[in-house]
Amino acid sequence: MSYIPLLPGSLAAPVAERSDAARNRERLLEAARELIAECGVDSLTMDRLAGRAGVGKGTVFRRFGSRTGLMITLLSDSEAAFQARFMFGPPPLGPGAPGLERLIAFGSARIAYVLEHGDLVRAAESSAQSRYEVPAALLWQRHVEILLREEGMEADPLLMAMTLISTLDPERLLHAVRVQGFTTERLTSTWRELVTRVVSGR
Amino acid sequence: MSYIPLLPGSLAAPVAERSDAARNRERLLEAARELIAECGVDSLTMDRLAGRAGVGKGTVFRRFGSRTGLMITLLSDSEAAFQARFMFGPPPLGPGAPGLERLIAFGSARIAYVLEHGDLVRAAESSAQSRYEVPAALLWQRHVEILLREEGMEADPLLMAMTLISTLDPERLLHAVRVQGFTTERLTSTWRELVTRVVSGR
DNA sequence: ATATTAATCGGACCGCGGTCCGTTTAGCTT
DNA sequence: AAGCTAAACGGACCGCGGTCCGATTAATAT
Secondary structure, eight states: OOOOOSSTTSTTOOOOOOHHHHHHHHHHHHHHHHHHHHHOGGGOOHHHHHHHHTSOHHHHHHHHSSHHHHHHHHHHHHHHHHHHHHHHSSTTTSBTBOHHHHHHHHHHHHHHHHHHHHHHHHHHTOSHHHHHSSHHHHHHHHHHHHHHHHTTOOSOHHHHHHHHHHTTOHHHHHIIIIISOOOHHHHHHHHHHHHHHHHHOO | OOOOOSSTTOTTOOSOOOHHHHHHHHHHHHHHHHHHHHHOGGGOOHHHHHHHHTSOHHHHHHHHSSHHHHHHHHHHHHHHHHHHHHHHSSTTTSBTBOHHHHHHHHHHHHHHHHHHHHHHHHHHTOSHHHHHSSHHHHHHHHHHHHHHHHTTOOSOHHHHHHHHHHTTOHHHHHIIIIISOOOHHHHHHHHHHHHHHHHHOO
8 A cells, every 4th residue: 555655756756776875864864863852853953963874964965855854754654644544544534424523533633743743743844845735735635625525615625625724734733832832622622613613604 | 221122123112222223224124125126035135134234244133133023124114004904994904894894804905915025924924933922913813813702703712813813824825826826816715715604603 | 522331333153954066886787 | 807887975165044242432421
């Protein structure tokens, strides 16, 4: 079973990787996880990472393209798991429940995901490019759009889906919880209220 | 006796400014507008600005605190005008119209404002700090919250207001129009649909 | 006028993400 | 085993936002 790739042309383009390249990629990912465990995501710099992994800085950028790309790679496993849950998993998140319940579950799950992975998600979405055009984002958008249609929304479900999803922006959620002190429950409730009214409103 | 100002060198700072400081601030703002007119917001760097204004780099940062602070200052006039419109101006944006209509008008006006000032607004909101804690953002939030209450929303109007406003994020709006090619009308319609359903929903 | 002082100034300096290009090397060919 | 070539390597280099601190200067007291 193969999922929609998280990075443009990475998993989908299985160009043979030279052995030293593969070895360095593993080294870098391991070193990155170590550094994050030790000092947190924010103090992970590309220089430090290169130093810890024993490779040159250029190698880091050739492997991951950018700091954002590295963060996306570090999250790709849990992101794939998240995708699997709402696409194939048990209801109400997965198929089998009514659209509205799935919408509510989707938001709750996303909020939990963002709070669990914290700064990592924020760093992975730190550019407009990575926020809106990464395959994962397009997948969520389609998912929410389909659920909206299923619930009978007629007017511009695509843009409404994008709008609803923008509400789950990691930066905003983390700020709400960590700086403003809102509880996860309140955020989840507001999402539930929002999608319920949007779906059954008018 | 000194206290922490709300904004670097802003309205709340009654401390008399030395004449050379005031002169340099004017020079810098003028130079900034020139550079933006010539090359766009994105290629305005703090070094170039200092060079054009004929001052040292340190002076730029003492005046405006950060690049974000400079952008906020550059926008402050039009931001004040925007605030005046929805607080004291004619309906439906200003007082006199029903809450829902004022909500719709608020979103439309904000979308127009963001698209008009483009990169400048984006640059002014480029940090979580400036996005959520700047006085202007708190004002919009209160405004929307009050309109929601006026329309009878009971459950958590504060958080619902913040959520709705997050939908008007400049980065998202600009990306939708400039990259994805959505029309202003579609964005405005979606906002209208959203707030209408939220207010009259359930 | 002169002295005092505190605000202001300016540019060297820092760490960051990201690029570039001469050097090295893995893996194939002969 | 030796040669070839394209890929991978690594670190010097760049421009950026932001900081720091000794030099300067405007405003005030004498």
